[in-house]
Amino acid sequence: MPVTEQHTLPAFQRLLLWREKHITERQFLLLLSFIVGILTALAALLLKWLIHLIQGLLTEHFTSTDANYLYLVYPVVGILLSGWFVRHIVRDDISHGITKILYAISRRQARIKRHNIWSSMIASSLTIGFGGSVGAEAPIVLTGSAIGSNLGSLFRLDRRGLMLLVGCGGAGAIAGIFKAPITGFVFAIEVLMLDLTMYSMLPLLISSVTAGTLSYLALGMESSFHFNLDNPFEMERIPYVILLGIACGLVSLYFTRAMNRTESIFAKLKSPYSKLLLGGGILSVLIFLFPPLYGEGYNTIELLINGASNAEWDSVLDNSLFYGSDNMLIFYLSCIVLTKVFASSATNGGGGCGGTFAPALFLGCVFGFVFSHFSNDFALTPHLPEKNFALLGMAGVMSGVMHAPLTGVFLIAELTGGYNLFLPLLMVSVSSYLTIILFEPHSIYTMRLAKKGELITHHKDRAILTLMSMESVIEKDFSVVRPEMDLGELVKIISQSHRNIFPVVDSEGVLVGIVTLDDIRNIMFRQELYHRFRVGKLMTAVVPHLYSSDNMEQVMKTFDTTGAWNLPVVDTSGKYLGFVSKSKIFNTYRDVLVQFSEE
Numbered sequence: 001m002p003v004t005e006q007h008t009l010p011a012f013q014r015l016l017l018w019r020e021k022h023i024t025e026r027q028f029l030l031l032l033s034f035i036v037g038i039l040t041a042l043a044a045l046l047l048k049w050l051i052h053l054i055q056g057l058l059t060e061h062f063t064s065t066d067a068n069y070l071y072l073v074y075p076v077v078g079i080l081l082s083g084w085f086v087r088h089i090v091r092d093d094i095s096h097g098i099t100k101i102l103y104a105i106s107r108r109q110a111r112i113k114r115h116n117i118w119s120s121m122i123a124s125s126l127t128i129g130f131g132g133s134v135g136a137e138a139p140i141v142l143t144g145s146a147i148g149s150n151l152g153s154l155f156r157l158d159r160r161g162l163m164l165l166v167g168c169g170g171a172g173a174i175a176g177i178f179k180a181p182i183t184g185f186v187f188a189i190e191v192l193m194l195d196l197t198m199y200s201m202l203p204l205l206i207s208s209v210t211a212g213t214l215s216y217l218a219l220g221m222e223s224s225f226h227f228n229l230d231n232p233f234e235m236e237r238i239p240y241v242i243l244l245g246i247a248c249g250l251v252s253l254y255f256t257r258a259m260n261r262t263e264s265i266f267a268k269l270k271s272p273y274s275k276l277l278l279g280g281g282i283l284s285v286l287i288f289l290f291p292p293l294y295g296e297g298y299n300t301i302e303l304l305i306n307g308a309s310n311a312e313w314d315s316v317l318d319n320s321l322f323y324g325s326d327n328m329l330i331f332y333l334s335c336i337v338l339t340k341v342f343a344s345s346a347t348n349g350g351g352g353c354g355g356t357f358a359p360a361l362f363l364g365c366v367f368g369f370v371f372s373h374f375s376n377d378f379a380l381t382p383h384l385p386e387k388n389f390a391l392l393g394m395a396g397v398m399s400g401v402m403h404a405p406l407t408g409v410f411l412i413a414e415l416t417g418g419y420n421l422f423l424p425l426l427m428v429s430v431s432s433y434l435t436i437i438l439f440e441p442h443s444i445y446t447m448r449l450a451k452k453g454e455l456i457t458h459h460k461d462r463a464i465l466t467l468m469s470m471e472s473v474i475e476k477d478f479s480v481v482r483p484e485m486d487l488g489e490l491v492k493i494i495s496q497s498h499r500n501i502f503p504v505v506d507s508e509g510v511l512v513g514i515v516t517l518d519d520i521r522n523i524m525f526r527q528e529l530y531h532r533f534r535v536g537k538l539m540t541a542v543v544p545h546l547y548s549s550d551n552m553e554q555v556m557k558t559f560d561t562t563g564a565w566n567l568p569v570v571d572t573s574g575k576y577l578g579f580v581s582k583s584k585i586f587n588t589y590r591d592v593l594v595q596f597s598e599e
Contacts, residue, residue, distance in 0.1 A: 016156065029161055032151055033168045033203035037210025039151075040144035040172030044211070045218050047121050047140050048177065054129025055295055062319055071131070071288040071319075075347070076280035078130020082123045083272055083351025090119040095348055097142030097355055098445045101170060101192060104149065110162035111153060116146035123353035131287055131294045133343035137177060138355020144173030148207075164203055167194040171204050172211035179224055180414035181212030183407060190404040191445065225298075227305050227416035231385035233424050240381050241424045244371055244389060245396050245431025251337070251367050252360075252400025252436045256444045258341040259356070266349030279350015286343045290336050291319040293343045297362035304369045304390045305416065313369075313386075330377070333370050337363060356444055360401040361394050368393020391418055392428045399429035400436040403443035408432075473552075473585050474569055476578040480505055481535050483512060487523065488530030490515065490538070503568055503576050504539045511568055511576040513539035545570055548577055555580060 019028060058074055086094060092113065094100075097120060104112045120139035128136055148169030152162040167188040175184030185208045188194050194204070269275045287293050292300040300316060307313040314326045322332050344359045372389035375381045391412060399408030408429045413419050440447070479497040481490055481504055493502065500517040515538055523529050544562040546555055546569045558567065559582060569577045 019155070025157075025161070028155070029157070029164065029203055030206060032148075032155065032157075032165060033206040034210055036144070036148045036151060036165060036168045037172045037175075037207035038214060039147050040140075040169055040207070041176035041211035041214035041218075043117075043121060043143050043147065044140050044173055044176035045215065047125060047136055047143075050121070050125035051129045051136060051295070054125065055131075058130065059294075069288070071291060071294065072284040075131040075133075075283045075287055075294075076276070078127050078132050079276055079280050079283070079347065079350045079352045081130070082126040082132075082353050083276060085123055085126065086119070086351070086353065087272060090115055090123070092119075094120050094123060094139075094142070094353060096445075097138040098170075098191065100142060101145045101166060102446060104145075105163055105166060105192070110149060110159055110166050112142070112146040112149040112166065114146070114150050116142050117150060118143070120146075120353060124355075127347060127352035127354050128295050131283075132347040132352040132354055133283060133287065133293045133295070133297070133340065133359065134347045134352065134354020135296055135356065135358025135361075136354065137174065137357030139353060140173045140177050141170045141355075144169035144171075144176075148172075160199075164194070164200055167192050167200065168203050168207035172207040175208040176211035176215045178411065178415055179212055179215045179219065180411055181208040183411040183414050184208035184211065186406045186410050187404070190407050191402055191443070223415060223417040225302055225305060225416045227387070227391065227418050229388070229418065229420050230308070231388060233388070233421055236382060237384065237424070238427065240375070240384055241392060241427045242431050244368060244392055245428035246435050247371060248364060248367065248393060248396025248428060249400045249432040249435025251363065252397050252432060253439050255341045255356075255360070255363060255397070255401055256436075256440055256447075259345050259444060260447070262342060262345035263349055266345070272351055276350050279346040279348075279352070282346035283343055283350065286339050286346070289321065290332070290339060292316060292336055292362075292366075293340060296358040298358070301362060301365045301390075301394070304365055305387050307387070313373075330370055330374055333366050337367050337370065340366075356401060357398075360398045364394040364397030365390045366393070367397065388421060388424070391416060391421060392424055395425045396428040396432040400432040401444050403433060403437065403440075403446070405429040405433040473555075473580050474548075474578040475581065475584060478503055478579055480576065481515065482506070483534065483536035483539065485535045486531050487520070487533040487535075487538070488527075490520070490535055491524050491530065494524070501566055501579065503579070504535055505576045509575045511543075511545065511570050511574060512536075513541040514543050514568065515539045543568065546580060547572065552585075555585070559585075 023031075058070075062070075086092075092115065094116065100116075101112070104110055120142045124134075124136050124139035128134060145166045146169065148165035148167070149162055152165040157165065170192050171184035171188040173184070174187045175181040185204050188204050194200055266275050266279065269278065303316060304313065310326065310329070314329055317323050317325060317329065317332060322328055340359055340363050344354075344356065347354055369386050369390040371393065372384035372386045375384050376386070395408040395412040398411060399405040402408070405426075406429075409422070409425045412425055413422060418425070478499050479493050479502055481493055481502050483504055483506065490502070494517070502515045503511055504513040504515060506512050515535060519540065520538055523533070544558065544564060544567060546558055546567050548569055548571050550558070566579050566581045568579055571577060
């Protein structure tokens with residue numbers, strides 16, 4: 001382009017042209033991953049500050065020796081404000097943040113709506129700050145991925161670059177909010193299903209390390225949760241660690257299924273005020289009875305993994321009707337284990353915004369503590385350090401709920417600095433994961449997409465098929481004929497076509513059959529028969545077909561079961577849309593594979 005023409009372009013377009021000329025795609029992607037790391041860390045810090053600010057203003061005057069009746073009010077107000085904000089300001093569904101990211105990767109060319117950069121932060125800060133029993137991690141991951149997606153779109157990256165920046169945003173968000181750069185990197189690979197290649201590894205690491213470093217600079221070098229290892233791991237505890245892992249897998253199964261069933265009940269309610277009434281009522285009562293369910297629950301985690309005596313652990317009962325009933329600690333915490341899932345479901349179902357990251361950590365910590373404390377009280381096992389087992393429980397339930405054992409291990413190690421428990425963390429995480437996959441093959445984030453065939457996995461063939469769409473393989477250059485046409489008219493159409501298959505449709509465009517050259521080869525040159533035979537008599541009336549809504553895995557199964565090489569495609573009303581051929585699928589598959597696998 002001549003220099004004079006370049007000067008007439010807008011400044012940003014000139015910047016794009018300069019970048020394309022002087023900076024390679026690879027170098028620019030590394031630069032963007034660094035910027036994404038900075039922006040996601042700032043977003044994570046802002047969200048944490050907003051939540052703590054609101055919580056501090058609302059609860060600083062609460063007494064620890066008596067029930068606080070404002071627990072009945074705050075959560076409902078939070079859900080009301082969040083729901084109003086989503087319905088009237090955002091006007092879009094922003095729930096199930098990580099599921100939305102996975103859907104964007106598989107079905108939306110890795111493009112996430114721009115409002116997700118800020119909408120999830122505001123809605124979740126209102127929800128959690130007022131006591132919603134959910135976590136801020138899924139909203140901030142959606143925020144981070146939206147930052148990566150929109151930054152990549154701004155600079156016109158291709159689909160592969162966008163997908164990687166979405167992963168960089170998710171990795172940076174986890175690293176920033178938890179001060180856990182390794183966890184952010186592993187999370188992008190294990191949960192967001194990005195392939196670990198040389199192309200993806202360095203940008204993910206840059207975003208994670210950048211976000212984690214900024215978080216350390218802002219919040220200090222200490223781990224998010226203070227933890228002192230008073231009782232080093234002993235090999236004789238291995239059976240009980242594995243048993244805890246199996247139990248955590250079952251708790252994860254309970255949490256996942258109860259969450260889905262409870263959310264399905266809320267989904268049947270059409271009015272947002274009905275949802276608010278039901279969700280707010282359940283949440284308020286549960287928080288009033290069990291104040292540790294208020295908000296993310298990180299104060300309770302801090303207490304259980306740092307307490308060294310019953311006197312310290314009994315402070316969990318503060319602010320509740322159970323204050324002073326020290327002999328009811330295990331019963332109290334067991335009730336929390338059972339009810340946490342309903343508090344979280346009621347929060348989101350009632351109109352709030354939050355994720356399951358923090359609930360899984362909270363639930364695992366409480367369950368690990370109950371498991372060890374109960375065993376010690378009744379001398380069922382050698383002494384099991386409650387602090388250690390609370391920590392292990394966090395990794396176990398996190399691994400089970402997310403189907404991500406490495407994420408669970410590294411998250412707990414980085415959150416607490418508990419690297420000396422790395423071996424038991426691995427044991428409990430793997431045991432939990434192996435237990436839950438016997439019953440649930442997909443995580444709480446992926447099961448909705450897996451049922452629709454819209455989930456990208458590390459299985460290369462399935463991932464490629466997921467990235468393909470019916471629109472990319474359907475062919476529409478087939479000549480259409482009608483059942484009332486005679487053989488002469490059909491032969492004339494055949495002479496002008498380069499295909500050997502002819503869809504037969506009625507006056508409303510509904511597919512009623514097909515005619516192939518083989519069906520009429522023996523009579524097509526006998527002119528005396530041209531007006532004697534109609535297409536309706538020559539066609540194959542009942543043919544296997546595909547629906548436009550079918551995903552590519554279903555398409556391939558239909559080809560396998562029918563043995564066909566070409567299949568017609570119709571919509572839900574039966575109207576003809578085109579044909580899909582195996583050769584077209586194979587060619588498209590090869591093109592996507594090259595893009596998907598290129599280093």
